[in-house]
Structure formats: C-alpha cells, structure tokens
Amino acid sequence: MTIVGFEMKQFPVQVEQPQQGGNIFSRVFDELTAFCRSRSLFILHYCTGCGAIELPPAMTSRFDMERLGISPMVSPRQADILLITGYVSVKTLKRVILTYEQMGSPKYVIGICSCTVNGGMYWQSYATAKKLNDYMPVDLYIAGCMPRPEAVITGLRELMEHIRLGQANGWQDYYRRYDHYLGNQQRLFGETWQTPTDVIAESRHYGLFGEHTLGGHTMLLEQHQNPLEPLTMSLGLDDKTKVGS
Amino acid sequence: MHWSELAIELTLMPLVAFIVGLFMVLMMRKIAARLQRRVGPPLLQPLYDIVKLFSKQTQTSHGLLHEIGIVMAVGGYVAAETLLPVPGMNGVAEKGGMITLLYLTMIPSLGMALGVGQCANPNGSIGISRALTAMLAYDIPFVIVIAGVAMHFGTTNLVDVVAQQQAGGIGSWGATQMPLLALAGLFALQGMLGKQPFEIYVAPAEIATGPMVEMGGKFLGGLFVMQCFQLYTAAVLYVTLFLGGGENWITFLGKSFAVLVIPMSIAFLFPRYRTEDMITMLWKWPVVLGLIGLVFVGS
Numbered sequence: 001m002t003i004v005g006f007e008m009k010q011f012p013v014q015v016e017q018p019q020q021g022g023n024i025f026s027r028v029f030d031e032l033t034a035f036c037r038s039r040s041l042f043i044l045h046y047c048t049g050c051g052a053i054e055l056p057p058a059m060t061s062r063f064d065m066e067r068l069g070i071s072p073m074v075s076p077r078q079a080d081i082l083l084i085t086g087y088v089s090v091k092t093l094k095r096v097i098l099t100y101e102q103m104g105s106p107k108y109v110i111g112i113c114s115c116t117v118n119g120g121m122y123w124q125s126y127a128t129a130k131k132l133n134d135y136m137p138v139d140l141y142i143a144g145c146m147p148r149p150e151a152v153i154t155g156l157r158e159l160m161e162h163i164r165l166g167q168a169n170g171w172q173d174y175y176r177r178y179d180h181y182l183g184n185q186q187r188l189f190g191e192t193w194q195t196p197t198d199v200i201a202e203s204r205h206y207g208l209f210g211e212h213t214l215g216g217h218t219m220l221l222e223q224h225q226n227p228l229e230p231l232t233m234s235l236g237l238d239d240k241t242k243v244g245s
Numbered sequence: 246m247h248w249s250e251l252a253i254e255l256t257l258m259p260l261v262a263f264i265v266g267l268f269m270v271l272m273m274r275k276i277a278a279r280l281q282r283r284v285g286p287p288l289l290q291p292l293y294d295i296v297k298l299f300s301k302q303t304q305t306s307h308g309l310l311h312e313i314g315i316v317m318a319v320g321g322y323v324a325a326e327t328l329l330p331v332p333g334m335n336g337v338a339e340k341g342g343m344i345t346l347l348y349l350t351m352i353p354s355l356g357m358a359l360g361v362g363q364c365a366n367p368n369g370s371i372g373i374s375r376a377l378t379a380m381l382a383y384d385i386p387f388v389i390v391i392a393g394v395a396m397h398f399g400t401t402n403l404v405d406v407v408a409q410q411q412a413g414g415i416g417s418w419g420a421t422q423m424p425l426l427a428l429a430g431l432f433a434l435q436g437m438l439g440k441q442p443f444e445i446y447v448a449p450a451e452i453a454t455g456p457m458v459e460m461g462g463k464f465l466g467g468l469f470v471m472q473c474f475q476l477y478t479a480a481v482l483y484v485t486l487f488l489g490g491g492e493n494w495i496t497f498l499g500k501s502f503a504v505l506v507i508p509m510s511i512a513f514l515f516p517r518y519r520t521e522d523m524i525t526m527l528w529k530w531p532v533v534l535g536l537i538g539l540v541f542v543g544s
Contacts, residue, residue, distance in 0.1 A: 032296070033296060033300040035293075036296035036297045037297050040290070040293040040294045040296075040297040040298075060281065060283070061282040064278070064283040064284050066274070066284075066286050067283070067285060067286065067287065074449045074458075075453050075454060076461075077305060077459055078457065078460065078461055078465050080297075103461075104305060104461040105301065105302045106301070202303070206302065206303060
C-alpha cells in the first residue's frame, strides 16, 4: 500500500505465506476455500461520514453488489468486511476498534473516502483520527470525496482478487504486530485503554504470535488492565442507577 | 426392507433435501432480486456462503449449549427429512406420520432458543422470544390443517396420504378437496418460513437479525444449512398434504418449487407486522378458514 505524495514511516511488514502442502487434495481444498471466501463477502457498514450515501446505489438495482456475492450484514460476528465510510473521530474510533476485534477472521477492512486515508478535509481537526491504518490493518483504501459506486465496486473487486490469491492477510498483521497498533491506540485514548477482547491470548491460540505482538505498549496494557469479567445481567427496572447507565 | 437399503435411504434423503434446499435459497434470493429489479446472486452463491462460513479461521463460541443448540437446529430438520416421503424413497415415513413430523419441526426453534440463550445478547433474547411467540401463532392453524387432512384421508400416515391422492388423480388432491384448509395452510407456511409480513424474529433493521446476532463462522454456517432444510421441509410437507406428492422427481420438484414461489413473492412486497398484529392475524383468518374447512371435511 503506497500513497503518492505522502511520507509514511515504513514498518517491516512480515506476513508469512501459508505453506503450500505437498498433498494435492489439501491444495485443491485451500484454493476452493479461498475462492469461496472471495465470492461470498458479508459487509458490515460503519457509516461514519458522508461516504455512506454512495452505498445504497451500489447495493440496489443500479449497480447491485449481490451479483458479486456481496451482501450487507448487521452484526460484527457475521461480517467479513468492515467498511468505514468517512472520517473517524476519536470517540468513533473506539467503537470501530471494538467492532473490528469482535469480527471472525479472516476479516478485511476497507476505508472509503479521503478522510480515512489522511484525514481529508478534517486534517486540522483535533477530534479526528487521521490515518485509519495506524489503528487497525486496512486491506484497501478507496480514495475520493466521495468515491462513486463504480469506484466502490471496482475496489471491492480488487479485494476479491486479493482474497482469491491469498494476499489479503491484514487481519494476521493485527495479531503479529499488536504492539504497534495498541501503541497508536494508547496515544489517542490514553494509557488505560483496553478492549474486552484479549488479542494477545487469541494470537497465541491461533498460532499468530509474532515477535512484535508483545512490546512496551502491551506491558503498559498489562499494568492497567482490569481482569475481564462476564457482564452481570439484571432486571431491576426500579433501580434507576442501572437503567441508562 | 433390508436394513442396508434403509440405511442408504436415511443417508440420501437429508442429502437430497440439502441440495434441493440450496436451490430453494437461490430461488428466494433471485425472486427478491427480480422484484427489486436487480440481477441477483450467481447460481452457486448459497454454496459459496456456506463453504466460506465453515472455513472461517477464528470461531467465537459462547459455551457448550451454544454449539449443541445449532446441532439441535440442524438435527431436528435432518430427522424431519427422513419422515417426508419423496418419490422412490419412503425412509421411516410409514412409522412416523404427521404427528411425529409436527413435533420434529418444533425442535429447531427450541434448539435455537437454547443456543441463543447462552449468548446473553439482548437482541438475541428478544429475537428468540419472538420466534417462540411466532411458533405459537402459526402452530394453531397448522395443527387445524393437519387434523383436517388426517380426518379427510382417514390416516396420519404420509405415505398413505400420497398414495390416496395419486390413485384418484387431480380431483382427489387435498387442494381440490379441501380448498379452505389449503388456503389456511398457506398462511401457516408463511409464518413457518418466517417471511414478511411475519418476519418478526429476524428483523435485521430492528433487532439485528435476532437469534443470529451472536452467530459467526460455523454457527452461522449451521443456520444457513438449517435454512435450506427449512425451505425444503415446508415445501415438501405442503406438496405431500395438498398437491398429491410426487409421481416422479420432475413433478415433485416442480410442485415443491412452485409452492415456495407464493410465500416468497408475497414476502418481498410487504413490510413487517408487529408481534401482536401477527398473532391477531394468524389466530383470526387462517383459524376461521381452517375451522370452516374442518366442518366441510367432517360433514
């Protein structure tokens, strides 16, 4: 991912390609799943800004995304793509990260509009996050202010091609370099920032633990971390402290 | 019947049901697309979805019951398929009959209730309470219809019901003999499939697909498989009761798909009722129609 005319700090990105098994059946199976993944994409829209207005035409009769196997879904658990359509304020970004961490892998993030690329017209705003890929791995940017439905669909087709070739591995990067992403998140939200998802334990469980998963920022997280507890459920409607709190 | 033949039939019947169900799901999405002047999904889209969901690399489970619930939801329908006679295969249909089938079609809803209960998601809990309420609503006309058909043919054995209708030709079909019950059955079918205007428990814009809200990966894949079975079961049951079953696979599949076109065409033209409106509607019109139909059957 390169953005012309914009100096980016280069981090070493290490994405290991899955090993090609010698067994022909396992290779066929891998290619089949990769093909099915590319042809069936459930989108979760996180419509933060004006870019959302270009999505209904892309979904409905004029451009019809369903003929490519792309359909909208409503909950992060069911979705494959997190579509962020516009500027991300600091407060919104917390919700975006919570949503992203709840999605099942392989998951892909698409940033639509220039605001997700570099802040766009909100560059000077104190309240917006400028570059989305500082806080979570972005697989694809669709630049424009706003990109038309043709551009959105072209971008989605490109993502489909990447998935089919097994190149859309941004979600693994989040596990392998969690320290980097957490550091940027802490810079915005403060040292006490934590999410209900234990990313480090997940990266160990799924065999995606890399040398940059842990670092200074995750040490800071461990110092401040409250242990995760199941939410208490209560039906005390008379107790005014519980309702709306 | 030799046990090996029975074993082959019991394996083949759910398998055929699944494959036919995939095309039924495709037809549903195509009808929706055509009504909205879209192109719609490609031929194998339902299969792509299911393979993709089962090949997700991280799975979020909420505990043992969450997984057992999905198994119950799919398993209930797999068991139901072996009780539905299809051309050339009867499975255990002669031993089961309508009443057993009626029970088996309720198991998936109960399984989902168990699984969703463990997710502790408020949207899921609302969804499942609505799903069980909906079941209560459509089961009253459904039971009346089943009772009427059983009275008319003098048996609860589905194989006998099909044989009687095929012996007498089109004039002895359930639909021509009992048009009121067939109409009430269509209402119940719409509720059973959970399609608009009775789509109260999925309601994507309101409660985020209700029971499915916490389901991802293999869990959602299981529910997609369940949907295939659900469409097949509802269509084949209606064909068996009212349209004379199938003499061969071509007429059988033709009738099954034709039956499903009716609820699907209605579904994508209407918005959603509220829960109480759905119960009022389903306990009023199809029940009255069914009871009048019962009087004609009894006289």
